[in-house]
Amino acid sequence: MNAVTSRISGRKHKDVFELIRRQDHISKIELLEQSGLPSSTLTRILEELHGTGLLVEAGFGESTGGRRPILYGINPAYGYVFGLDISRFHSMMILCDMQMKKLDSRRWLMDERTTPDALVGEIVAAARGMLQQRNIPADQVIGMGIGAVGPLDRGTGTILDPQHFPAAGWRNVPIAAMLEERLGFPVALDNGANTAIIGEHWASRDREYRHLLYVHAGVGLRSAMMSGGKVVYGAVDMEGSIGQMIIQTDGPRLRDAGNFGSLETYASIYALERQARSRLLQGRDSTLAQLAEPDKITFPHLVQALHEGDPLVTELFTQAAVYFGIGLSNLLNILHPEKVILGGPLISCHPLMFETATKVALQNTYYHPVYQVVFSQGTLGEDALVTGAAAMMVGMMAE
Numbered sequence: 251m252n253a254v255t256s257r258i259s260g261r262k263h264k265d266v267f268e269l270i271r272r273q274d275h276i277s278k279i280e281l282l283e284q285s286g287l288p289s290s291t292l293t294r295i296l297e298e299l300h301g302t303g304l305l306v307e308a309g310f311g312e313s314t315g316g317r318r319p320i321l322y323g324i325n326p327a328y329g330y331v332f333g334l335d336i337s338r339f340h341s342m343m344i345l346c347d348m349q350m351k352k353l354d355s356r357r358w359l360m361d362e363r364t365t366p367d368a369l370v371g372e373i374v375a376a377a378r379g380m381l382q383q384r385n386i387p388a389d390q391v392i393g394m395g396i397g398a399v400g401p402l403d404r405g406t407g408t409i410l411d412p413q414h415f416p417a418a419g420w421r422n423v424p425i426a427a428m429l430e431e432r433l434g435f436p437v438a439l440d441n442g443a444n445t446a447i448i449g450e451h452w453a454s455r456d457r458e459y460r461h462l463l464y465v466h467a468g469v470g471l472r473s474a475m476m477s478g479g480k481v482v483y484g485a486v487d488m489e490g491s492i493g494q495m496i497i498q499t500d501g502p503r504l505r506d507a508g509n510f511g512s513l514e515t516y517a518s519i520y521a522l523e524r525q526a527r528s529r530l531l532q533g534r535d536s537t538l539a540q541l542a543e544p545d546k547i548t549f550p551h552l553v554q555a556l557h558e559g560d561p562l563v564t565e566l567f568t569q570a571a572v573y574f575g576i577g578l579s580n581l582l583n584i585l586h587p588e589k590v591i592l593g594g595p596l597i598s599c600h601p602l603m604f605e606t607a608t609k610v611a612l613q614n615t616y617y618h619p620v621y622q623v624v625f626s627q628g629t630l631g632e633d634a635l636v637t638g639a640a641a642m643m644v645g646m647m648a649e
Contacts, residue, residue, distance in 0.1 A: 253393070254392060254438075254643065254646045255646055257329075257392070257647050258299075258647050262285075262287065262295055263295050264648040265648070266281065266285060266287075266296070266299065267299060267647065267648055269281060269284055269285060270305065271644065273455070275322065276321065276322055276323075277320065277322070278292065303325055304324065304325055304328050306322070306323055306324070307321070307323075308321045308322060324348045324349055326347040326348050327348070329347075329348055329390050329392040330345060330381075330386055330390055330392065331346050331641075332346075332391070332394035332643075333395050333397075333636040333637055333639035333640030333642075333643075334394055335398075335445075335635045335636040336398040337398075337442065337635070338415055338416070340358065340360060342355065342356070342633075343355065343356050343357075343376060344640060345380045352637075356372075356380075358372055360417070361417065363417060365417045366420060366423045366428070367419070368417075370429060373429065374429070377394070388433075388435060392435075392647065393436035394433065394436070394643065395440070395639035395640055395643040396425060396426065396438065396440070396639055397443075397445030397635045397638060397639040398412075398425065398439060398440075398442055399442060400472075402439060402440075404483075406426075406427075407424060407426025407437065407439040408422060408424050409425050410422060413470065414469050414520070425437075425439060426438065436643075438642065438643060438646065440481075440642060442466070443472040443473055444483075444638075445635050445638035445642055446474065446593060446628075446635040447462055447464035447476050447481065447638065448645070449633070449635065449636075449637035449639075449641055450628045450630060450634050450638070451479070452638065454629060460477065460479060461476070461478075461585075461587045462476040462590075463476075463591070464476075464591045464592075465590065465592055465593070467517065467574065467595075468518070468519055468594040470514055470520075471493035471513060471577075472492065472493075472594075473492040473581070475585060492513065493513055493514030493518065494509045494512045494513070495512060495513045495577050496509050496513075497512065497513050497573055499511050504520060504521065504524075505520075513573060513576075513577040516570060516574075517573045519549045519596055521570065522549065522567070523547060523548060523549060523552065526547050526551075527545060529562055536555065536563065537560045538552070538562070538563065549595070556599070556600050557600065564602070570603070571602060571605075571606035571610070574596075574603070575613075575614070576610060576611075578590065578607060579613075579615050582615045583614075583615060583616050583617075586617075586623075587623060588623065588624065589623065589625075590624070591627070591628045591634075592607070592608075592626070592628075593627065593634055595632075597627060598627065598631065608625040
C-alpha cells in the first residue's frame with residue numbers, strides 16, 4: 251500500500267491530516283490544542299498540505315473577540331475511493347469523494363453464477379463506468395477497500411475459504427491482486443466486520459467512543475473490536491469465531507462442523523431455517539405452511555411470518571434472540587466496550603431481535619448497572635461495511 255501511504259509524507263503531516271479528516275472543519279487554534287505542535291510547525295504543515303491540494307480553506311469560524319479564524323477541511327475533490335462489500339447474499343460497491351460523500355453505487359445478487367471471475371468482471375466494468383461518467387482520471391483514485399466474508403489473509407489480499415457462498419470457486423481467491431491488475435490502482439482487503447466497525451466509527455466521529463464492539467448476525471455471526479480508535483487484530487483472521495462460542499455443551503452443531511452447542515447453532519439464519527423446517531415436519535401449526543413446503547422454507551418466509559405475528563415463528567425468533575443475548579453478555583463481561591453496534595439481516599429484520607437480545611445481555615452483565623454500555627443498530631445500517639471499506643482506504647493515507 252506504499253502508493254497510498256506515500257501520498258502524505260511525514261508523521262506530523264499525517265497526524266494533522268487525520269485530525270482534520272475526523273472533524274470536517276477545524277481552526278488552527280483547535281489544531282494547536284489537539285496536536286500539541288508548535289505554532290510555526292503547524293503553520294508550515296498546513297501550508298504544505300494546502301499546497302498539495304489536500305486541504306481547502308472552508309470558511310471562517312466564530313470570533314472569540316478578534317479576527318474570525320480560518321477553518322480548514324479536506325478537499326473533497328483531491329481524490330476518490332471505492333468501497334466494496336463481498337458477502338454471501340449480495341455484494342455492493344460505492345464511489346466516494348475524500349469526505350466520504352457517496353457519488354455512485356452498484357449492487358449484485360450473489361447466486362450460483364457469481365464466481366470470482368464473474369464478480370470481478372462486473373466490478374471492473376462498473377468502476378470504470380463510474381469514473382468515466384464523472385471524468386475522473388485513474389491517478390485521482392486513492393484505491394479500493396474491500397470488506398469481505400472470511401476467513402481471509404489481509405497481507406496477501408486473499409479470501410481463503412468462506413462458507414455458504416452460492417457459487418463455486420471462492421477458495422483461495424487473490425481478490426486484491428485480481429482487481430489491482432485490471433483497475434490499475436491499489437486495493438486492500440479486510441474482514442467485513444472490521445470495515446463495518448470502521449464505517450460506524452467514522453459515522454459517529456462527533457462522539458469519540460474509544461472502545462467499540464460490532465456484531466453482525468446473518469447466515470453466520472461475525473464480530474470486530476475497536477480500542478483507542480483502532481481495530482483490534484488477532485494472530486489470525488477471526489471470521490466467525492464469535493459464532494463458535496459454546497452456549498450449551500451438550501447441544502447440537504450446524505452442518506456437522508464447528509463446536510457442539512455453539513452460539514451460531516441457536517442464533518443464525520441457517521439455525522432458524524433448520525428449526526422452522528423441523529417444527530413443520532413435526533406437525534406444528536404455522537402460516538409458513540401456506541408459503542412453502544417445509545424443506546423449501548427460507549429466511550424471507552420466516553421474516554414475513556414474523557411480521558404477520560405467527561406464534562411459531564415468533565417463538566423461534568424469541569428463542570434465538572435470548573441465546574444471542576447470552577452470547578452478547580459473555581462478550582460484555584470480557585471486553586467491556588463503551589458501545590455495541592448490532593448489524594446484519596437477523597438484527598434488522600424485526601425489532602424483536604434487537605430489543606430481546608439487548609435486554610437479556612444487560613440482565614446477564616455482571617457489573618451492570620455500574621458498568622453502562624450503549625447498544626445501537628448503527629448509523630449506516632447495511633451500508634456500514636461498504637462505507638467502512640472506502641473509509642479504510644482514506645485512513646491508510648495517515649499510516
